Amino acid sequence: MNSLSQIAAAPLFIGSEIYRRSSYGGWHPLRVPRVSTVIDLSRALGWLPGHQYINSPKAKPAALHAFHTPDYVAALAAAEASQSVTEQVRARHNIGTHANPVFGEMYRRPATSAGGAILAGELVAKGGTVYAPAAGTHHGLPDMANGFCYFNDPVLAMLSLRHHGVRRLAYVDIDAHHPDGVEVAFADDPDVLMISVHEENRWPRTGAITDRGVGQVYNLPVPRGAHDGDMAMAREALILPAIAKFAPDAIVLQCGADAVTEDPQSRMAMSNNAHWAIVAALIGMAPRLLVLGGGGYNPWSVGRLWTGVWGVLNGHEAPDRLPPAAERVLTDLSWDNRGRKREPDPAWLTTLRDPPRDGPVSDVVAERVAHLSERLRVWV
Incomplete structure (x- = not known):
């Protein structure tokens, strides 16, 4: 275990090899390698020395019960063991569906990412920064899977922080999809600030700008085509x-x-510059920072973006051209998209940073940001 001085001195990366050999199925959006790519790319760049890497534990049922019902946790474990679900279980817990399928590690894999999130909360409570890219499954609900999410890692991480004495939490979500499960858990908590920037009219079609809760909830739905300039204004x-x-x-x-x-x-x-700029801006705004993953379904773009997040957290500059070992990580990826092999853009194989995608801030984004800024101004 790293000492407290090491934790304060350098960010920690929580990962696991389970993601390298596990997939939701050959047809599912989460069939692509993500966390393993980030680990391999970070190591190829020399950004992930052994003292900063922690192998994620698998959460025990009692820890998962902090948010999820015992019946649901038991049903998920039973479904993995039998590789099947009854119609009753499917109807109640939403597993064995197209979005949340039965697969070989359907309990162990999410229990590992949940264990990493819970451990991250414990470590961050001592101060410093932790990165857990496997976590971020923000749609999971107490008694059911939802939107590819079997357990809700952000909620479990935040409850872990609370358990270890950290009271006042700010949750920021820049996934394209609204974090409905996190809002269910914390919208009425006055010691939680929730901010989500997500695409409007995108599943799960929650996260209206009018959502308030008892706590401070700021939802910013943005239109399709929102670019770096829109996110910069947000x-x-x-x-x-x-x-x-x-x-x-x-x-x-x-x-x-x-x-x-x-x-x-x-x-x-x-x-990916839009995401990296937010990570950079949040560093130092609180004594504790926990960064999670989430959505991301193109293996090259998600691997490059999340590796860049780790670079930002450590103060590393993305090279203009990747070294050969890093290029090999990206060249070895493949993506069979609905039966057709997707060929990568050549830049995805040789660079980490995208060209900026700026433009004038849309009128819709400007109007909605102004509305939320006014709410913020009068908030006491």
Whole structure:
């Protein structure tokens, strides 16, 4: 175990080899390698020395019960053991469905990412920064799977922070999809600030700008085609002022990678620079920072984006051209998209940073940011 001085001195990366050999199925959006690519790319760049890497534990049922019902946790474990579900279990817990299928590690894999999130909360409670890219499954609900998410890692991480004495939490979510499960858990908690920037009219079609809750809930739905300039306005006029005013003890950032142009699960048009700029801006705004993964379904774009997040957290500059070992990691990836092999853009194999995708801020984004900024101004 790393000493407290090491934790404070350098960010920690929580990962596992389970993601390298596990898939939701050959047809599922989460069939692509993600966390293993980030680990391999980070190591190829020399950014992930052994003392910064922690192998994720698998969460025990009692830890999962902090948010999820015992019946649901037991049903998920039983489904993995039998590789089947009854119609009754499918109807109640939403497993064995197209979105949340039965697969070989359907309990162990999410229990591992949940264990990493819970451990991250414990470590961050001592101060410093932890990165857990396998976590971020923000749709999971107490008694059911939801939107590819079997357990809700952000909620479990935040409850872990609370368990270890950290009270005031800011949760920021920049995934293309609204974090409905996290809002269910914390919308009525006055010691939680929740900010989500997500694509409007995108599943799960929650996260209206009018959502309030008892706590501070700021949802910013943005139109399809939202780009780096739109996210920059959200960052400067909403996210950073809200966090500064709230003065949290810890920040939890869900850094889903599905808002980039190349991702098949959204119609947003950002580059990975938009995400990296938010990560950079949040560093130092609270004594504790926990960064999670989330969505991201193009293996090249999600691997490059999340590796860049780790670079930002450590103060590393992305090279203009990747070294040969890093290029090999990306060249070895493949993506069979609905029966057709997707050929990567050559830049995805040789670079980490996308070209910026800027443009004038849309009138819709400007109007909605102004509305939320006014709410923020009068918040006492």
